[in-house]
Amino acid sequence: MKKPRFTRPFSMPNTFLGFPVGESPSEGPKSPRDRGIAMIVVMFMITLMALFSADMIVNSAVDAELASGSRNNLKAEYVAKSGANLATFLLMADLAVDLGQVELGAATGGAGNATDGPGDFSFMLNGIPIGADSLEMAGQMQEAFDLSKIADSEVLDALKLFDGHFTLNITDESSKLNINQLSGNPGLVQTTMLRALMSCPAEKEFLDKKKVNAPEIVAYIRDWADQDERPSEDSGKSSEDDVYADRVPKMKAKNAPYDTLDELRVIPGWDVDMHTIFSPYLTIYPLPQQGKVNPVLINFNTASREFLGCLFPKSTTDCADKSALYKAKIDENGPAGSTEQVQDLLKTTFCSENDDIAKKFTFRSDLYRVKVQAEVFGQVKNLEFVLQRKLPGDDDNRIQYKAAYRYLYWKML
Template identity: 30%
Template sequence: MVHPSSPHAEERAAPTPPGRRARRRLRGRRDRRGVALVMVLGAITVLTVFLTELQEETSTELSAALADRDALRAEYYAKSAVNLSRMLIAAEPSVSATIGPMLAIIGLKGNFQVPVWKFTDMFLGPFNAQLAEPGAAPPPEAPAEASSAAGKNLGLTGGGRFELKIVDEDSKININRGADDVGGIADQIMVGGQLLSLMSAAQYNPLFEERDGDGQFSDRATICSALIDWADPGDQAFACDAGTNAPSSTGAEDSFYQTVGLAYQRKNAPYDSVDELRLIRGMSDDFWATFVDPDPTDPDKRLLTVWGSRKQKINVTSANAQMLLALTCSTEFVDVAATPLCTDVNQQTAFLTVASLVQSMTGGILFPTPKDFVDAMTQKAGNSLGGMLGQQFKAMGVEAVKFKPNATKSLGNRTNFLSIYADGIVPGNKRETRVRVHAVIDLTGATKITEVEQNDNTLDQPGSNQPGSSQAGASATPDAYEKQVRSNPAGTIIYYRIE
């Protein structure tokens, strides 16, 4: 408190002029100007960062959920295609019996399988994709019951589809026959001869003059031996030599895979899949694209397989042109040095051209029977399809082939092993989801659909081997069980992979 007698009392007691107070308030507001704006901008920045992060996280989770959903849908589209393919395969005997007489009119005679699996678009097309928009009316020119879109259980909903390819494994070189616990040294020699014939053409020389996939120099015999030794459970290296006096073995197997620094050794057991061939020494990308799988988009052009049986006969009905050329020039069939087709590039080109053209015109059927194959290659005159093809080969400059006696007994025209490549496809806004299912079907022992129906009717008779009956227990042996399993007209799945 200021005393009245203080010299500052009068000054402090004097009121502040209004103008000065206004200037003070204005100066205070000027000092605080922009604070609110800074706070608002800061809040907006924080919210923007938060919302952006939230949006990215939500979008990522949504995209992942959509990808998983589409992948699941595509997988089941592919599985549906596999089941439909097995249904088509089971119907093959009935189809062959029905259209066989019609094919005989155009020269396709003989008891052979009609490769219905090459016409999947024709037989399974109504089950693929979406046949009509939901609620759409049938075309005015056709009644509703005449449209396949009006059928039940036809087509796929949701805009998805499948792509299907069925490949005959019996028309290829089965590497697993080189395992001596399966077929013995005779099968090893046969497979070795087929492999050498496949690789023998002069145009492939540069491939064996460069370093292979392991950085080494490997000739034809070395890679051929490596392919067989991988599946051969013995410890003796197989001598892959086309010479008649060649030894069957070159001594104990070496430790090549460990020597070059690979983290594995020979399997000494049969191959489980074709992809396992990539582990073999010398297997470069060029070798793979030339002799194993020339076109990954078309599995039918694959030349090697690992699925088959010891009694398997190479199916000349569905073998492609390059495979037929390799068989013809195998040491098992001909004297390679005395066969111009096996040494003349021009004749080989002419053979491949004619064979590929005929196959494209007949839906893949080139030689209905092994006899037609022999007649065509020996250029035997006649009215059969083989005889007519032989004249076409002759006109193109291909000289006749002289086969060894009984050499073609390993050829056939039946199929027991089929590969099903089914791609399930789901289109999206900016992407397309694909899932592939590869299944291998073994038709060994498979019965016809009519026989299965008869067996089912037999089980209904009194005293039959129904479950619980006395006769059922008497036949429940492992061999009987395996026979019953293999009686499935759709075959037995021996390999199944989802990619």
């Protein structure tokens, strides 16, 4: 009888976290196939570590990019505010210069008024990028024209550290028609003006294609903001709220001034196209003060020829040459400097036949809209605000503003 054959007892390999890391001391040499499995495990672990490292590198790069973008975005915001400060300074300095010239003229026996026109230096920087690049150009001009005696080069060197740039666009808000003035008896003239604006040949053709009745939509605009609940005759409605009866949720006429120009979008028929075409000629500022009826006049010197052409149709026909020539040479001849001069120019140059409309024009402004676009390494910020200046002595001393200007609107995007 043969004795049973004893085999070598099975022993488990050494492991770490479930992976074999070595042979058991009691085991003998492994076959080449067994040793290949260990190589595969090692390569698998190296791959995992490489992927983990790559993920950490990518995350670090993304975090750095986000931090850089956030920093540049914050810089762009303050660059835009720097542009706002510069625009405010230009507008107030321009007013100071005008008042100084008036006082100088009075002291020398001359006469004159503070006027505002397109040639004012507050508009001179419109569209010019202001930043390190423009300062570099200023430094080159300083060297070329030997201006070192009147300009400190160290200041320019310091300003060259200014990251990014901003662009100003200052426009006269008083060159537009105030729709908040439509309500009430004094608003009859403004209502006529808005109808005239919508009756220009191109605008009328546009409204006819959209099947929009100009007197009707003007009545809706007026009824939205007036203080009573009586509908305008041109609306053709028995109540101001009838045109909003089908709205969901339900709404009624506001019977209060417009807070923003975009509020016109609630008016039936006033769509995106209407807003794009007519809003450049409209404004809501200054907002009417409760209990006061302050006439809001339009600055003739800065009003566009297209706007004047709609209000005074003969300026584009019988007086087309005269009106075009006047607008082309207003910088050379200077702006109108008195109410009498404005009335005379409207009659002789723009063939004005409506004295009521002509009386709604003046020769100066204290209301401006400023748009600032700032950019710092690809991050863009847009700042828009409306600034109102104040002439000394305009109001009673007991209710004087604490500053010579105030912001009526401010929006950062």
